[in-house]
Amino acid sequence: MAEVLYWISTFVLILTLLCILGYQLILLVDLEFDYINPYDSTSRINQVVLPEFIIHGIFCFTNLIAGHWFIFLLSLPFLYYNLRLYIKREHLADVTEIYNKLYWEKKKRLFKVGYLVLVFVFSIVRYYG
Incomplete structure (x- = not known):
């Protein structure tokens, strides 16, 4: 029963992260x-950046506690990247520089979406494997 709850929570967390990143991409487009x-x-992007980081931290912690080391290690670089952005205070979009960094911001979010899809596929394969 605990394994089923783990997979449901993992599915919900990854889906939530994908929705947040999709929302950010729509705003940038x-x-x-x-x-x-x-x-x-x-302002709308900045409102959802911190919840994105927190949800990803919860996702990593859930995998660590559940003992799913492969998924945890796969999502650890993404967590490190988010922490590095937060510590350097580069996680928020700047209204004066948004047009200069628009291409980079879209590329960054698309990479995050691809990374989360990869983690999602690996977690599904590990669940059924």
Whole structure:
């Protein structure tokens, strides 16, 4: 029973992270096509950055406690990257620099989405394997 609860919570956490990153990507695309102003876009992105980091930390902690070492070690570099951004205070989008960094910010979020999809696939394979 505990294993089923672990996989359900893992599924929900990864899906939540993917939704948050999808929301950020939509905001960046809206900004690129000038559907939204930079202030609104950056304020909305900045509101969900910290919850994204916290949810990913919970995901790593859950894998550590459950003893799923492969998934934990696979998601550890992503956690390190998030912690490094937070410590350097580079995790928030700057309204004055958003147009200069728009391409990089979109690329960064797309890489995170790809990374989470990879972790999700590995966790599903490990569950059924």
